Amino acid sequence: MAHATARATLGDSEFDRDTAVAARPGEPGTYDIDLSPGWTIAAAVNGGYLLAVVARALRDALPHDDPFTITAHYLTASRPGPAVIRTETVRAGRTLSSGQASLCQTDEQGREVERMRVIAAYGDLGALPDDVRTTAPAPSMPEYADCVGPEDAPEGGAPLPGSSALLDRIALRLDPATAGWAVGAPSGRGDMRGWFGLADGRDHDALSLLLAVDALPPTAFDLGLQGWVPTLELTVHLRARPAPGPLRIALTTRNLAGGLLEEDAEVWDTADRLVAQSRQLARAPRASAAP
Template sequence: MTSTTESASLSEFDRDITITPEGDDFTGTMSDGWRVGGGINGGFQLSFIGNAIRSALPDHPDPVAVSAYFVSPAVAGPARAAVRPLRVGGRTATVAADLKQGDDVRLTVLATYGDLAGFPTDDVRTTAEPVSLPPRDQCVPNTMAPDEIKQMAPFTQRFEMLFDPDEVGWAVGEPSGRGQISAWFRLADDREPDPLSLLMAVDALPPVTFDLGLMGWAPTVELSAHVRAKPAPGWLRLRHRTRNVAGGMFEEDCEVWDSTDRLVAQSRQLALLPR
């Protein structure tokens, strides 16, 4: 239980993922501030249920691998997380968890958790190239979005996002067709990134189909996220890409790089094309 004084000192993100043990489950309230259109953002849902998993596994506080299936749209209001540890080992634990509102399952998750502080850090071999972005003062801020977009998707006001100016043609009706969107990213309140917030970051950018000229909500079917390291303080750099649109669906690959050029999170999701 978080006291009123403690809650007031928390960042917006931490306040909104606050959960309370209730029997074998955890309860909390998902804020309308994380809504996109008619539903709560999927990445925020992952952080919300991820906080419940972390609370159930005090010796394994960090998400390592999370596979999530989005069963029905989550809405603002009370929510319950049911966490079922399947195996708790020395280095990692495997759990299943469901996010529910009333009798409806919103999200079902299978995850591996551990303590990233104890993972080896002296052997990093990465052939991936860090996301290259212009200086932040040369990028396009999300605060420039029209008021109607801010009202339709208040989620976008929960963080600072500075887009690569070469990849925002979609915002003025001139998508590049490359299927790529990149941006600087930082949570509101200057809240520093951590493994739990990375679960939200991998789903923070607009759907990459915007860059293909396909605007609108793109419901996620499944999302798999890998958290590779604790991020260093400072701005993150995000990049979404797609290479295959087929059968009314598309894949969206995300990379998250921290301020030290470390690849700290990766994800792939399968989503429906915007209606």
């Protein structure tokens, strides 16, 4: 894999800098952050980046480092700029701790608005037993070099959504079999597969897995729908610390009804391990068909 000319280390990456939270003096469990415009799609801050920000605050507040399961409800769209995260430790045990958090911003009228609410259980992924029994197959897709990225966009088309600052910060290559929507030929199956990494070459950890599950184009595009697909709820299960190298991600939607769709994700590392799973509920785009 040669998608980055230099490799950032943990703590040295733009992702680490942009998810860093600052404990507020005199207010235990409260953290300030300036949400970076670098992780936006159009004007909205990416939901995976937001989840990583709140998860980092909970990591600081709880006695364990790794989220095992984390669920977010997105109440209103977040915007770049100042935000406050208020955490609460619900239970702190020897091997597992639980907490909740809210991310809030101030609106144009000076009122505090809650953007998202999160509940999570934390532990130590490195201390989990080695016994693995899974019937889930790794996604079948071409090698990294044989998949397509933004530079492969046909004239007048784009294999990734619109003008997105997020695309400058990730290394994303899609399986051509799930990129037909970019040239007006969606498969209609509701599938999306691709290789994912951070553009500066930083290896993955638990926090970047939270970004990964929400970084591919939405499966709605493969269903022939274009437009914004806002997440209402996202739950992520983390199963292991990923091995170095790019991740393989498979997204699937099996049901779109009532203007809502689910999106199931599996994330596999270079050691062929299923390291994360997620499900999110999102609003379907209001546009009726791909161009």
